[in-house]
Amino acid sequence: MLRQYELVEKVRAYDPDANEDMLNRAYVFSMKAHGTQVRASGDPYFSHPIEVAGILTDLKLDDETIVTAILHDTIEDTVATHEQIEKLFGASVARLVDGVTKLSKIEAQSENERAAENLRKFLLALSDDIRVLLVKLADRLHNMRTLHHVKSEDKRRRIAKETMDIYAPLAERIGMYEIMNEMQTLAFKQLEPDAYSSIARRLSQLHAAGGDLVNRIGLGLQLHLADHGLEAEVMGREKHPYSIWKKMAERHISFEQLSDVMAFRVIVDQVDDCYRALGLIQQRWPMVPGRFKDFISTPKRNGYRSLHTSVIHDSKMRIEIQIRTREMHLQAERGLAAHWAYKEGKPAAEVKVPWISDLVEILDHAESPEELLEHTRMAMYQDRIFAFTPKGELIQLPKGATPVDFAYAVHTDLGDQTVGAKVNSRVVPLRTLLENGDQVEILASAAQNPQPSWLRFVATGKARAGVRRFVRHKERDEMILLGRKIYDELVDRLPAPVAPEAVTRAIKKLKVESRDELMVAIAKRRFSDEALMEALMPGSTGGDIAPRPPAQQTAISIKGLTAGVAYTLAVCCHPIPGDRIVGLRREDESIEVHAIGCDTLANGTDADWLDLAWGDGSDGGTARLSVIVRDVPGALGAVAAMLGTKGANIVNLNLVHRDGSFHTFHLDVEVHDLAHLHTIMAALRDTDGVSKVERL
Numbered sequence: 001m002l003r004q005y006e007l008v009e010k011v012r013a014y015d016p017d018a019n020e021d022m023l024n025r026a027y028v029f030s031m032k033a034h035g036t037q038v039r040a041s042g043d044p045y046f047s048h049p050i051e052v053a054g055i056l057t058d059l060k061l062d063d064e065t066i067v068t069a070i071l072h073d074t075i076e077d078t079v080a081t082h083e084q085i086e087k088l089f090g091a092s093v094a095r096l097v098d099g100v101t102k103l104s105k106i107e108a109q110s111e112n113e114r115a116a117e118n119l120r121k122f123l124l125a126l127s128d129d130i131r132v133l134l135v136k137l138a139d140r141l142h143n144m145r146t147l148h149h150v151k152s153e154d155k156r157r158r159i160a161k162e163t164m165d166i167y168a169p170l171a172e173r174i175g176m177y178e179i180m181n182e183m184q185t186l187a188f189k190q191l192e193p194d195a196y197s198s199i200a201r202r203l204s205q206l207h208a209a210g211g212d213l214v215n216r217i218g219l220g221l222q223l224h225l226a227d228h229g230l231e232a233e234v235m236g237r238e239k240h241p242y243s244i245w246k247k248m249a250e251r252h253i254s255f256e257q258l259s260d261v262m263a264f265r266v267i268v269d270q271v272d273d274c275y276r277a278l279g280l281i282q283q284r285w286p287m288v289p290g291r292f293k294d295f296i297s298t299p300k301r302n303g304y305r306s307l308h309t310s311v312i313h314d315s316k317m318r319i320e321i322q323i324r325t326r327e328m329h330l331q332a333e334r335g336l337a338a339h340w341a342y343k344e345g346k347p348a349a350e351v352k353v354p355w356i357s358d359l360v361e362i363l364d365h366a367e368s369p370e371e372l373l374e375h376t377r378m379a380m381y382q383d384r385i386f387a388f389t390p391k392g393e394l395i396q397l398p399k400g401a402t403p404v405d406f407a408y409a410v411h412t413d414l415g416d417q418t419v420g421a422k423v424n425s426r427v428v429p430l431r432t433l434l435e436n437g438d439q440v441e442i443l444a445s446a447a448q449n450p451q452p453s454w455l456r457f458v459a460t461g462k463a464r465a466g467v468r469r470f471v472r473h474k475e476r477d478e479m480i481l482l483g484r485k486i487y488d489e490l491v492d493r494l495p496a497p498v499a500p501e502a503v504t505r506a507i508k509k510l511k512v513e514s515r516d517e518l519m520v521a522i523a524k525r526r527f528s529d530e531a532l533m534e535a536l537m538p539g540s541t542g543g544d545i546a547p548r549p550p551a552q553q554t555a556i557s558i559k560g561l562t563a564g565v566a567y568t569l570a571v572c573c574h575p576i577p578g579d580r581i582v583g584l585r586r587e588d589e590s591i592e593v594h595a596i597g598c599d600t601l602a603n604g605t606d607a608d609w610l611d612l613a614w615g616d617g618s619d620g621g622t623a624r625l626s627v628i629v630r631d632v633p634g635a636l637g638a639v640a641a642m643l644g645t646k647g648a649n650i651v652n653l654n655l656v657h658r659d660g661s662f663h664t665f666h667l668d669v670e671v672h673d674l675a676h677l678h679t680i681m682a683a684l685r686d687t688d689g690v691s692k693v694e695r696l
Contacts, residue, residue: 578674
């Protein structure tokens with residue numbers, strides 16, 4: 001474990017202006033906070049955050065990141081609080097520590113590829129500051145280095161699989177190949193111990209048989225380039241066991257058939273030297289066809305640049321060669337972290353390097369490392385959010401998604417039965433916009449159905465399709481029911497009973513496919529009532545089809561029909577249960593329900609009138625009131641309080657007029673029925689500050 005002075009010296013070696021006092025205080029604070037806690041290895045627990053900080057000093061990260069690493073487990077595993085961290089180390093460090101804590105609390109769902117990929121995206125999306133992600137990767141790397149101390153084999157395998165599925169690909173995604181390779185090797189050792197041992201043994205045998213073959217080949221490459229006037233540093237290594245095992249599995253070949261188990265890196269000073277070195281190498285040794293890649297002219301999406309080629313060496317074995325500049329090599333080994341490294345005494349902000357355009361946004365002209373870091377934000381997946389089920393499953397949704405979208409993403413049946421939602425244990429409206437990291441619990445009931453109003457706020461295609469599918473089926477069922485009621489009323493007006501065969505003839509004559517389709521056509525007025533009566537009983541209307549049918553003899557109940565599906569309540573008069581109502585029936589539209597005294601009816605309309613009645617036990621509607629209140633403190637509050645005591649809910653309120661000492665408001669109020677509304681209006685008239693109340 002790094003001692004306090006050793007850690008500070010490592011940071012000051014590459015950043016002379018680092019806040020030494022903050023580093024010292026963080027070291028002491030972490031040691032005291034973790035106290036007597038111990039790890040599985042038996043070492044004091046605070047050794048872990050110190051070693052994580054040590055990994056990040058090798059990447060030459062700024063002092064705030066190092067302090068974050070030292071403190072990253074304090075909020076989660078000790079009595080330390082966010083407020084305490086902020087007070088002692090500043091808001092920036094507290095924010096970073098809080099970010100790492102959030103990532104640590106994630107219950108990784110890596111049982112399948114989709115869930116693992118979702119979690120990787122979530123980590124990127126939640127890591128508002130890239131330094132949070134770097135600390136988390138260093139934390140996982142040190143945990144993998146000490147994984148062998150964990151006694152439970154199942155736990156070791158679970159952690160190793162999580163690392164292989166999530167953290168190693170994440171390190172690759174941001175270009176940190178050195179960390180990725182070490183994570184993969186350590187995880188492979190746990191997940192496939194026999195394969196790891198076999199490959200390690202073969203590599204040892206190869207090394208023993210060939211002596212110092214890697215160094216000899218590397219020296220030969222370096223001398224060949226030097227003989228032609230090109231100074232280069234050549235580094236050789238045997239490939240990692242996991243990389244070898246993966247190629248063997250993908251190509252279905254044995255270790256003996258795997259020819260390129262050695263890889264060499266040629267490091268030069270300038271980009272031009274990369275292509276010159278490539279030419280010199282391929283002139284000397286034959287290139288393996290199809291194995292050349294130019295990632296300098298076309299970098300990888302994570303910013304990686306290098307030339308790759310494979311040649312057949314003098315020893316008749318294939319070797320892989322990567323050619324790059326020193327700057328490219330730093331980027332390849334450290335990825336995003338390379339941009340925080342100090343180079344020749346200059347901060348990274350002054351070093352012009354290519355950036356990862358679809359991963360981060362960076363200020364090109366930052367005046368200091370602090371400004372550079374402050375404005376570095378993860379840009380990938382900005383158009384998506386990630387929310388959790390109560391069991392920890394990760395659900396990916398577009399920005400603007402609501403709990404209804406979440407419910408349909410989990411399962412269509414859950415979406416159909418949604419009645420409410422809790423976000424982070426708090427009940428919220430269904431139209432609430434979800435945010436990254438929200439835990440969503442859907443409240444469901446088998447008696448619930450999708451509501452047409454959901455279409456106004458859902459964001460996903462699946463949710464829209466689910467609601468529309470229900471509305472279509474519900475509308476058809478209700479139109480059949482409504483059509484049968486109208487049909488029965490029309491049949492009662494015929495001079496004689498209708499024979500069953502007459503219905504069959506009418507269906508054919510009116511060109512509909514079935515009895516149900518006939519009822520839908522009646523409800524939607526696809527033909528006139530007189531045309532139906534003539535089809536059922538020719539001559540029953542006397543041959544003259546009047547423009548408007550005579551008044552219905554009985555009112556048609558709308559009990560059991562859904563507002564917004566089979567009928568709509570007119571917004572001009574806001575009918576409620578208890579009002580006498582009339583339906584306006586137009587072709588291919590739902591029935592529009594009006595109160596009998598509505599001005600729309602008085603002004604005339606070309607629609608057919610349909611006498612309607614509320615079904616038994618009909619309950620609930622929205623009435624619009626005009627309330628004039630005096631301009632005195634508390635008057636509007638008294639109105640709202642009175643409505644609450646009477647069990648009414650205000651769904652909309654508009655100030656429509658100011659007249660000296662009086663204000664006129666229009667209130668849309670949910671009530672049970674007409675009697676309930678009359679009670680409310682009487683109580684409002686008796687309320688202090690209210691001058692006049694009338695229904696609109």
